[in-house]
Amino acid sequence: MxxxxxxxxxxxxxxxxxxxxxxxxxxxxxxxxxxxxxxxxxxxxxxxxxxxxxxxxxxxxxxxxxxxxxxxxxxxxxxxxxxxxxxxxxxxxxxxxxxxxxxxxxxxxxxxxxxxxxxxxxxxxxxxxxxxxxxxxxxxxxxxxxxxxxxxxxxxxxxxxxxxxxxxGHEYTLDNIRFAKEVEPNNPALLAWERKAAKLRAEGKPTLPTTLGDEFTYNPFLRAGVDAVRQAAEKHAGEPLGTKTQVLRVLRAWKDDFK
Ligand SMILES: [Zn+2]
The missing domain is CATH 3.60.15.10 (Ribonuclease Z/Hydroxyacylglutathione hydrolase-like)
Structure with a gap:
């Protein structure tokens, strides 16, 4: 190895x-x-x-x-x-x-x-x-x-x-967390990462690297198959979304418009 x-x-x-x-x-x-x-x-x-x-x-x-x-x-x-x-x-x-x-x-x-x-x-x-x-x-x-x-x-x-x-390639973590909380406001892994990432940034440190496994616990774009994420995307879109690809389409457009 x-x-x-x-x-x-x-x-x-x-x-x-x-x-x-x-x-x-x-x-x-x-x-x-x-x-x-x-x-x-x-x-x-x-x-x-x-x-x-x-x-x-x-x-x-x-x-x-x-x-x-x-x-x-x-x-x-x-x-x-x-x-x-x-x-x-x-x-x-x-x-x-x-x-x-x-x-x-x-x-x-x-x-x-x-x-x-x-x-x-x-x-x-x-x-x-x-x-x-x-x-x-x-x-x-x-x-x-x-x-x-x-x-x-x-x-x-x-x-x-x-x-x-x-x-x-970028330090976008805190902004991304703000959006992720719109999608999954009650995800404990996300809320824990927010606290940790905010502390790192306050100390002037990078939030990266993370681990891929951790990203699957809080990154909405890796969680399109999770019920809570799909339901949030459906609510935002006002229509049922049958596939992960459709959920990703809504999440991406939602994030693009998110201020
Ligand atoms: Zn680029």
Whole structure:
């Protein structure tokens, strides 16, 4: 069994996280929207082996060019489901890669479109790099997809090890919890997470990573099959919803309008 990756979230921009993952002296960085936080974080004993991208929004790739100037030997892993921007290693569904450079450190790739057509998630070393597919207590907006894509993304997550640490692209947790409480005001796991997350943010700390198993206890988008969530969505929509995909459609539209 491979070792767990040692992960650190670097705050970037308004509310992004750049994830740095290490195995020994080897370092990879996920979704560097800026270069400077990564440059500030790395020291001489850590070599940047790779830049790993979930999707091609500017706030996830903005630092790549500068990092490549600084660390020209690092590889760039990017999705094959959109235009190739960096001309290095192009990957897609089912691929397994070794960006750390170690044989026992593989990341498995799933294609999870919806937020964007090209969106990938990465699983390995005890970690899920979920990009803008999954946040704590929420999920990404569907800019280039629909509820069927979201349902497929949820199905992928349901099939993963629930002990995985969720390394998401944004610190949206408290806002997401406000919405989740509209859906499930009496969910004890949600209320407990609200208290804990509020304390972390008050201390200036990230709320991430969470675990995938915990997300299934309070994230409404992972709970479309739970009676309380379906009933809340039906009440909001004013109609019966026969499938999880229909529940997800209502939840996503409800959240998009939620202030
Ligand atoms: Zn995005």
């Amino acid at each position: 491979q070792d767990r990756l040692d992960i650190t979230p670097l705050p970037s921009g308004k509310d992004n996280y750049i994830w740095v993952a290490r195995a020994g002296p080897h370092t990879i960085v996920v979704d560097p929207g800026e270069a400077q936080p990564v440059i500030d974080h790395l020291d001489d004993s850590h070599k940047l082996r790779a830049i790993v991208l979930t999707h091609k929004h500017d706030d996830h790739i903005g630092g790549v060019a500068e990092l490549m100037d600084r660390f020209p030997r690092a590889n760039i892993y990017e999705s094959k489901y959109s235009e190739t921007l960096f001309d290095d290693i192009v990957i897609g569904e089912g691929d397994e890669v070794r960006p750390i450079g170690l044989d026992d450190q593989t990341l498995k790739i799933h294609h999870a479109p919806g937020h964007t057509r090209d969106h990938l998630i990465y699983v390995g070393g005890g970690v899920l790099f979920s990009g803008d597919l999954l946040f704590s207590c929420g999920c990404g907006r569907l800019f280039e997809g629909d509820e069927t894509d979201l349902a497929n993304g949820v199905r992928i997550l349901e099939g993963l090890d629930h002990n995985l640490e969720v390394c998401a």
